Amino acid sequence: MSGLGWVRGELSKLEGFLKIKPLYFDVDTGEFVWLDTRLIPFEEVYRRTRDYRRVAEAIKTMEIRGAPAIGVSAAFAMALAALNSKSGSIEGLMEELLEAKNVLASTRPTAYNLFWALERVMARAREESRRGYDRVVNGVLDEALRMYLEDIKTNVEIGRAGSRLVEDNMRILTHCNTGALATAGFGTALGVVRYAWYEGKKVTVITTETRPVLQGARLNVWELRKEGIPFKLIVDNAAALVLARGMADMVLVGADRIIFTGHTANKIGTLQIAIASKHYNKPFYVVAPTSTIQPTWNPQEIVIEERSSEEVTRVMGRMEITLQDIEVYNPSFDITPPQLITAIVTEKGIVEKPFEENIPKTLK
Amino acid sequence: MSGLGWVRGELSKLEGFLKIKPLYFDVDTGEFVWLDTRLIPFEEVYRRTRDYRRVAEAIKTMEIRGAPAIGVSAAFAMALAALNSKSGSIEGLMEELLEAKNVLASTRPTAYNLFWALERVMARAREESRRGYDRVVNGVLDEALRMYLEDIKTNVEIGRAGSRLVEDNMRILTHCNTGALATAGFGTALGVVRYAWYEGKKVTVITTETRPVLQGARLNVWELRKEGIPFKLIVDNAAALVLARGMADMVLVGADRIIFTGHTANKIGTLQIAIASKHYNKPFYVVAPTSTIQPTWNPQEIVIEERSSEEVTRVMGRMEITLQDIEVYNPSFDITPPQLITAIVTEKGIVEKPFEENIPKTLK
Numbered sequence: 001m002s003g004l005g006w007v008r009g010e011l012s013k014l015e016g017f018l019k020i021k022p023l024y025f026d027v028d029t030g031e032f033v034w035l036d037t038r039l040i041p042f043e044e045v046y047r048r049t050r051d052y053r054r055v056a057e058a059i060k061t062m063e064i065r066g067a068p069a070i071g072v073s074a075a076f077a078m079a080l081a082a083l084n085s086k087s088g089s090i091e092g093l094m095e096e097l098l099e100a101k102n103v104l105a106s107t108r109p110t111a112y113n114l115f116w117a118l119e120r121v122m123a124r125a126r127e128e129s130r131r132g133y134d135r136v137v138n139g140v141l142d143e144a145l146r147m148y149l150e151d152i153k154t155n156v157e158i159g160r161a162g163s164r165l166v167e168d169n170m171r172i173l174t175h176c177n178t179g180a181l182a183t184a185g186f187g188t189a190l191g192v193v194r195y196a197w198y199e200g201k202k203v204t205v206i207t208t209e210t211r212p213v214l215q216g217a218r219l220n221v222w223e224l225r226k227e228g229i230p231f232k233l234i235v236d237n238a239a240a241l242v243l244a245r246g247m248a249d250m251v252l253v254g255a256d257r258i259i260f261t262g263h264t265a266n267k268i269g270t271l272q273i274a275i276a277s278k279h280y281n282k283p284f285y286v287v288a289p290t291s292t293i294q295p296t297w298n299p300q301e302i303v304i305e306e307r308s309s310e311e312v313t314r315v316m317g318r319m320e321i322t323l324q325d326i327e328v329y330n331p332s333f334d335i336t337p338p339q340l341i342t343a344i345v346t347e348k349g350i351v352e353k354p355f356e357e358n359i360p361k362t363l364k
Numbered sequence: 365m366s367g368l369g370w371v372r373g374e375l376s377k378l379e380g381f382l383k384i385k386p387l388y389f390d391v392d393t394g395e396f397v398w399l400d401t402r403l404i405p406f407e408e409v410y411r412r413t414r415d416y417r418r419v420a421e422a423i424k425t426m427e428i429r430g431a432p433a434i435g436v437s438a439a440f441a442m443a444l445a446a447l448n449s450k451s452g453s454i455e456g457l458m459e460e461l462l463e464a465k466n467v468l469a470s471t472r473p474t475a476y477n478l479f480w481a482l483e484r485v486m487a488r489a490r491e492e493s494r495r496g497y498d499r500v501v502n503g504v505l506d507e508a509l510r511m512y513l514e515d516i517k518t519n520v521e522i523g524r525a526g527s528r529l530v531e532d533n534m535r536i537l538t539h540c541n542t543g544a545l546a547t548a549g550f551g552t553a554l555g556v557v558r559y560a561w562y563e564g565k566k567v568t569v570i571t572t573e574t575r576p577v578l579q580g581a582r583l584n585v586w587e588l589r590k591e592g593i594p595f596k597l598i599v600d601n602a603a604a605l606v607l608a609r610g611m612a613d614m615v616l617v618g619a620d621r622i623i624f625t626g627h628t629a630n631k632i633g634t635l636q637i638a639i640a641s642k643h644y645n646k647p648f649y650v651v652a653p654t655s656t657i658q659p660t661w662n663p664q665e666i667v668i669e670e671r672s673s674e675e676v677t678r679v680m681g682r683m684e685i686t687l688q689d690i691e692v693y694n695p696s697f698d699i700t701p702p703q704l705i706t707a708i709v710t711e712k713g714i715v716e717k718p719f720e721e722n723i724p725k726t727l728k
Contacts, residue, residue: 041687206693209676209685211575211599217677217686225687232693233686235575235676236600237633241698244635269601271608272636279639312573312599313581319683321573322581322597323405323589329570329596334605 010149017156020180020223022069025076025145030083032076036063037181037215038317041222050084052077052100059107059114062213066182067256067292071113072151074104075144078121082140090133097125097140109303110265110333112257112294117147151184154289157347158188159195162252162287165350166196170249171204173242176267177219178254178287189252189287190223192345197229205231206248208239210267212311212330236269240276251277255288255344262338262355263299268331274340286336287345290362297356305332374513381520384544384587386433389440389509394447396440400427401545401579402681405586414448416441416464423471423478426577430546431620431656435477436515438468439508442485446504454497461489461504473667474629474697476621476658481511515548518653521711522552523559526616526651529714530560534613535568537606540631541583542618542651553616553651554587556709561593569595570612572603574631576675576694600633604640615641619652619708626702626719627663632695638704647706654710654726661720669696 004027011018023034031048032055039045047063049055055077058064064073081100087093101118108114121143128139166172172193176182179190187194196203205224210216217233224231234242242248251273257265264270264286277284294301309328314320344351348362368391375382387398395412396419403409411427413419419441422428428437445464451457465482472478485507492503530536536557540546543554551558560567569588574580581597588595598606606612615637621629628634628650641648658665673692678684708715712726 042684209575211573211601214685221686221690225690230691232691233673233676234693235632237575237631237636238693238695238698240636240639241632241695242693244698247693267601268599268605272601272604272640275604275643276636276639279643309597312597315679315683316685319679320406321578321680322585326585326589327594327596329598329602329606329611331602331605334602334608 004145007145007149014152014156014185017152017186019226021185022181023064023073023184025079025148032073032080034058034064034073035181037065037219038063040181040218050080052081053103055080056103056107059104065215066177067111067113067254068151068183068188068289069181070108070111071117071291072148072184074114075117075121075147077104078118079141079144082125082137090129090136093133093136094125094129097122108305110256110305113291116291120147148184151289152186154347155183155186155188155191156195158287158289158345159186159191161347161349162192162285162345163195163199165250165285165345166192166201166203168201170201171206171247173206173239173248173251173273174220175208175216175239175253175270175273176210177215177223179220179223181219181223182254188289189254190220192252192287193229194227197227203229205229206234206242207231208234208236208269210269211236214316215267239273243276243280243282248282251282251284252287255286255292256333257302258286258288258293258344258359259299259302260295260297260356260359261299262341262344262359263302264336264341265302265304265333266336268334271334271336274336278340283342284340285343285345286341290346290348293359293363295360295363299335302335304334306330307332368509371509371513378516378520378549381516381550384590385549386545387428387437387548389443389512396437396444398422398428398437399545401429401583402427404545404582414444416445417467419444420467420471423468429579430541431475431477431618432515432547432552432653433545434472434475435481435655436512436548438478439481439485439511441468442482443505443508446489446501454493454500457497457500458489458493461486472669474620474669477655480655484511512548515653516550518711519547519550519552519555520559522651522653522709523550523555525711525713526556526649526709527559527563529614529649529709530556530565530567532565534565535570535611537570537603537612537615537637538584539572539580539603539617539634539637540574541579541587543584543587545583545587546618552653553618554584556616556651557593558591561591567593569593570598570606571595572598572600572633574633575600578680579631603637607640607644607646612646615646615648616651619650619656620697621666622650622652622657622708622723623663623666624659624661624720624723625663626705626708626723627666628700628705629666629668629697630700632698635698635700638700642704648704649707649709650705651709654712657723657727659724659727663699666699668699670694671696
């Protein structure tokens with residue numbers, strides 16, 4: 001793992017934005033390391049592995065969650081597959097990478113960043129494969145590290161762009177966790193809040209608890225407390241009342257997938273907050289890196305993941321809140337149509353309407 | 365407790381509608397008896413008392429909940445106060461009743477049925493007070509028993525009226541528990557479902573879990589399972605997606621307070637379902653007895669209860685889902701404006717718009 005000093009150098013430049021380090025590659029041990037978000041806010045446990053399948057499992061079970069975090073973790077998992085390959089031949093290595101890609105691609109179907117990351121790593125591997133075995137291995141790791149650093153930088157850029165929308169003393173309603181814990185660091189929607197806070201704006205966050213997995217109650221509470229940003233926790237049911245009573249000035253949410261039309265898949269419950277925001281005339285912003293954008297015009301291409309009934313009937317995997325043998329409909333995401341979205345904040349700036357014109361431009 | 369045979373006679377006529385008996389007055393022992401809804405669906409524990417303060421506590425802690433159930437229980441609590449009074453004089457008795465009324469009135473501020481029931485019992489007591497001590501005691505008990513039987517009959521009438529809106533194979537989205545467990549028996553919104561089911565209509569219920577107290581996940585699941593009515597449980601966040609995907613044909617909810625304008629206070633989360641129903645053009649019905657109607661034109665008179673932060677941060681009073689020392693905004697109800705309500709189903713029939721004309725008529 002020599003020759004990776006540049007990563008430390010780049011990271012040190014970002015230090016002020018990395019109060020929370022949700023995941024990284026340990027260049028000394030060759031391990032991928034991540035904070036197990038299932039234990040937050042009660043315990044801060046980092047897990048480590050050299051096995052890409054373990055990373056796939058961590059994504060599936062939501063130890064790692066949040067579209068950008070999933071993407072970067074999948075890239076590192078590909079690097080682990082390359083680093084620990086015993087194939088000996090370029091053909092064998094490429095086959096193993098393809099196998100790893102398939103395993104990782106089958107973990108979560110909605111987050112577009114996952115597929116984007118896997119494609120990008122594979123493209124690099126294919127490119128290097130003409131140059132020799134070691135070039136592939138090093139190239140895949142290099143690409144993953146680049147994506148890791150890019151994600152953090154991208155988030156800071158998103159924060160900078162989005163913060164222009166945030167005025168002093170604004171109260172921001174948010175849903176699900178889109179902070180450091182959803183990315184390689186810093187965050188998207190919560191990154192905007194963080195950036196505004198760092199700029200000295202006195203913002204207050206109203207966060208939903210975000211059932212069933214409680215990313216709001218667990219992860220946002222933990223992140224906001226760490227930053228000292230004032231916040232209020234509400235049940236998901238209270239979002240419309242908060243808007244009706246004028247207790248929030250704007251809504252900021254993340255995205256798991258955005259398409260050229262502006263249709264945005266995000267955590268289940270986003271849609272009803274968007275509808276309520278429209279009803280009460282409050283700005284509703286989607287905040288995400290352009291790696292979340294799937295270049296398609298067809299909302300039918302957005303796959304909505306449905307997760308186990310147990311996720312609903314057993315809170316945090318432990319406490320049964322009802323009978324276990326019942327029928328549960330547990331979609332993890334919903335799709336917010338463009339009419340309900342005020343604008344989309346990306347690292348390339350704020351994307352205004354018409355989305356079908358301006359979203360494709362961000363990928364150029 | 366002699367001379368109360370008529371109650372048994374009346375009850376036997378309603379037997380077919382009382383598969384679940386959530387509360388009653390035990391005329392043999394002089395005790396008020398209720399099912400502790402906090403333990404449902406895991407345990408079916410009936411609690412008993414002769415102490416009206418214990419009933420007040422049960423309402424406060426939500427062992428008993430649901431506006432009609434609260435109203436009837438408060439009436440029985442007044443009967444307990446009268447029956448167990450040691451005052452000896454009519455003046456002393458009336459003072460004790462006033463004290464009991466104040467204690468009971470301070471349990472939950474939003475459910476209008478509570479105040480309606482207390483007023484009605486006090487009016488009867490005042491009326492009887494000209495006729496002697498025993499007449500007051502017996503009168504208060506008689507009034508409570510009448511209100512108990514009336515509530516069940518009223519719910520069956522509501523069911524009959526509402527069932528006309530329900531077609532075979534309809535899928536009904538509901539929020540919070542409005543079944544037997546929210547009333548003296550049978551239920552309001554869930555009573556409509558029950559009535560339609562008894563008529564042989566193949567309905568399916570989609571119930572939210574209804575955070576923070578989980579009346580949907582716990583109580584609706586238990587009641588629907590008991591009836592054999594097919595259902596699906598969703599998190600509150602999934603309501604809009606269910607409507608967007610055309611998975612529900614109508615929405616039925618209860619009410620804790622309805623005023624002459626049609627503004628309806630109901631369980632937190634009702635408002636955002638109503639907004640989403642309007643957005644997707646799905647009928648949204650409020651189902652409640654006329655005892656829920658407060659004769660006022662001023663929405664400002666609706667008091668919204670805010671409950672403890674612990675109700676949110678500690679699921680079912682036991683499991684901590686996040687840090688305990690954080691700021692929580694925990695309103696128990698929200699107010700749905702008349703524009704979002706298709707019609708209101710009462711025991712007097714379906715109240716159509718204009719509400720400001722037709723709601724007052726129901727009280728005549």
